[in-house]
Amino acid sequence: MPTHKRTQSSDAPAPPRRRMSxxxxxxxxxxxxxxxxxxxxxxxxxxxxxxxxxxxxxxxxxxxxxxxxxxxxxxASVFLKSWDPAWDDILKDRDLSVRDRFQRFYSAYTETIFQPVWMRLWHFASLRDAEVYGWYREVVQEQILKPLVRERRIELGHNPGFAVSPAELEAPWLLHGGLLNYGLRQQVTGQADRDARDSMIRQALEMYMLFTAAQTPETGPTKDPR
Structure with missing residues (x-):
């Protein structure tokens, strides 16, 4: 005599929802x-x-x-936790040139942040929420841009001891902001391309290296003129 497999009744109560910690x-x-x-x-x-x-x-x-x-x-969840402590070691590795160090760093950094949620939150913060953007700006200056200025000074044989001035940060901000805007354009057009991104990073760094090489401790922007 054929047997029928018992099925659970649709009227059976749903399993209790797990209580969250x-x-x-x-x-x-x-x-x-x-x-x-x-x-x-x-x-x-x-x-x-x-x-x-x-x-x-x-x-x-x-x-x-x-x-x-x-x-x-x-x-904290989106902007701070996205920072990989291994990047600090890359930025401090003086066995490599400053250009090579920051090429490696920005290649890894943009791989992490060029994601829809991160880019949209950064865009909203820069347009509408000055406080959130201020927090982000401070972290970028302390962890990325000021180290870039100091390490480039050392590479050029300039005195690295004096404080990084607002004027000295303008060129690094153009570099960093340009890369972020490039990532935003990639998100909008849906044309993300790793090779093209790495090429853009090289171009941005090369412009910064040429600019700083043309400066001297006497004529360079070592003091804020404002």
């Missing part, structure tokens, strides 16, 4: 905030955020007492 819940809220802010900018409401995270607004405020505290968590 406070750490997992907080991480889920930050992930939902990243998605919302990347889509709508930092003007997105906490009501929409709570809905996206599948929680109530009061529960959201238990983990993040203000929208500002949530924005800080998003900034």
């Amino acid at each position: 406070p750490e997992d819940r907080k991480e889920a809220i930050v992930s939902a905030a990243v998605e919302l802010f990347a889509e709508n900018g930092f003007d997105g409401s906490t009501r929409d955020l709570a809905r996206g995270a599948g929680i109530t607004q009061p529960l959201l405020y238990r983990y993040f007492p203000s929208k500002e505290s949530l924005i800080e968590a998003v900034y």
